[in-house]
Amino acid sequence: MSEERHLIDRLRSLARHPAARGLADDAAVLPAPLGRDLVLTHDMLVEGVHYLPGDPPGDVAWKLLAVNLSDLAAKGAEPIGVLMGFGLTGDGDWDAAFVAGLARALDHFAVPLLGGDTVAQPRGDGRVLGLTAIGQVAPGGAPDRRAARAGDLVFLTGPVGDAGLGLRIARGALEGPRRLLKAYRLPMPRLAEGRALAPLAHAMADVSDGLLIDAARIAAASGLAVAIDLDAVPLSDEARGFGADRAARLAAATAGDDYQLIAAVPPALREAASAHAVEIGRFEAGTGLRLHDAGGPVPLPAALGFEHGVA
Amino acid sequence: MSEERHLIDRLRSLARHPAARGLADDAAVLPAPLGRDLVLTHDMLVEGVHYLPGDPPGDVAWKLLAVNLSDLAAKGAEPIGVLMGFGLTGDGDWDAAFVAGLARALDHFAVPLLGGDTVAQPRGDGRVLGLTAIGQVAPGGAPDRRAARAGDLVFLTGPVGDAGLGLRIARGALEGPRRLLKAYRLPMPRLAEGRALAPLAHAMADVSDGLLIDAARIAAASGLAVAIDLDAVPLSDEARGFGADRAARLAAATAGDDYQLIAAVPPALREAASAHAVEIGRFEAGTGLRLHDAGGPVPLPAALGFEHGVA
Secondary structure, three states, rough: HHHHHHHHHHHHHHHOHEEEEEEEOOOOEEEOOOEEEEEEEEEEEEEEEOOOOOOOOHHHHHHHHHHHHHHHHOOOOEHHHHHEEEEOOOOOOHHHHHHHHHHHHHHHHOEEEEEEEEEEOOOOOOOOEEEEEEEEEEEOOOOOOOOOOOOEEEEEOOOHHHHHHHHHHHHOOOOOHHHHHHHHHHHHOOOOHEEEEEEEOOOEEOOOOOOOHHHHHHHHHHHOOEEHHHHHHOOOHHHHHOOHHHHHHHHHOOOOOOOOOOEOOOOHHHHHOOOEEEEEEEEEEEOOOEEEEEOOEEEOOOOOOOOOOOO | OOOOOOHHHHHHOOOOOOOHHHOOOOOOEEEEEEEEEEEEEEEEEOOOOOOOOOOHHHHHHHHHHHHHHHHHHHOOEEEEEEEEEEEOOOOOOHHHHHHHHHHHHHHOOOOEEEEEEEEEOOOOOOOOEEEEEEEEEEOOOOOOOOOOOOOOOEEEOOOOOOOHHHHHHOOOOOOOOHHHHHHHHHHOOHOOOOOOOOHOEEEEEEEOOOOHHHHHHHHHHHOEEEEEEEEHHHOOOOHOOOOOOHHHHHHHHHHOOOOOOEEEEHHHHHHHHHHEEEEEEEEEOOOEEEEEEEOEEOOOOOOOOOOOOOO
């Protein structure tokens, strides 16, 4: 299968870190970071489910890396390296463009490719991609999604809703600035913000499925309620071009793929957290999610975000 | 998607290690092993490629874990934990049987499930499974496939060919003892042998694709030739029941899935290595593979083993 051999040669040219052993060994080997905690995550993308066959292959590679690095960011971790699982479906041009995009993304985030596997999938099947990211953090320094406390403030690292608008642009349902499309196709993991907020936060998670659903999940995992001030949820200038009223803010707060971070920060650390994120609400005793704006309570929308797999 | 929820609940019940954070966080978090090297591997199994739709789901789970632990064994590593990527194709009974088998396999090898991802695949597609295994080893203690030296002896940890016969039994092409079928369906990673041999070996690798092809790969990666004595290649008693002549030995030496280890050991350590493995040949200056038996040189078979992906 010379196409597979060709792909493997391309991947080998990316795997220059000594720990990768030139992708010629059974496994990657590297010194454990001294006196640090390891952070490990594995997220997958499926063609026709998480991306469309027509999406640019290089952007799919970026997204595969970015969604995993976002999980590291949510634990305040610095990336050490990644292992990739790649399904071959017989489209050599797609594969080549994917590897070129992967090279750009690895360079951008300065993360080494350490190993992985390539497998043939049956012809015609949707391609399955997996990536494992390994990171490091100060001992005990990775905030737990389950550890928010009553009274903690909800901080958000930046605007939400851009990727949701970008998805509508990608689908041809909307005309809009290229930066919004880019927010959807080339999401940015908030690694620097995660490292800055981790020492301040009781709990932290990334916003992959929607601000409201991900905030509600932190609250539920911590045995708390959460109240969000819809007026405080930041929108980008580009998103504001499509409106900033209650409906637009609700759409932004329930759209996925923005990969901002939500942190639960004790009130005493409000000022420190404000250097890296925006205060949008509060965790409270009780259960459930409450929304309000300047006008008072806001009824919850039918869907708080996307519902799917774990971790 | 309540079937996915059900599966995730089952997986959560397996993820009791504190580092898994109940599969409720973005990532697994655990202390880095102090003063050790990390060993990382990721291998995938695809339905219709690496296993058949009719194979028992619990055996597929065992194999997914075993092939990854075998990569750790080949580096002399002790497993720390695993992350799993699981493709849902809508067959809840299969999923439940898989998770039950995974639970048995994790218990057997005393390896914790630390995290992973579950994703929906398009209906009708072949299921894709991935697993990342993390292990630890003494600093500098993981033998490199590329580091055999001229004069090193070739040691093999045990019989080959059992899984190949087991595959023929599984396909209904052969009648034979259940232990051979089991060798194919429930392969055993040689973790203890790997730990014992790693301090003695310049190079080590597992035999996943066939003794001859995997020995030739170590030689090629090390810039050497390798000579194998076919008479010395061990066969199990059950395999001998189907013959032990040259043809039977060649079949055994080119069959895959046995997951023995091949080690390149300097002659001075022959006695120590002999406690854990059998001497079957020698690495030499030059290139290529030579076979011989008591009668002299043996012509190479057309195929030395299976040819497919990396690592």
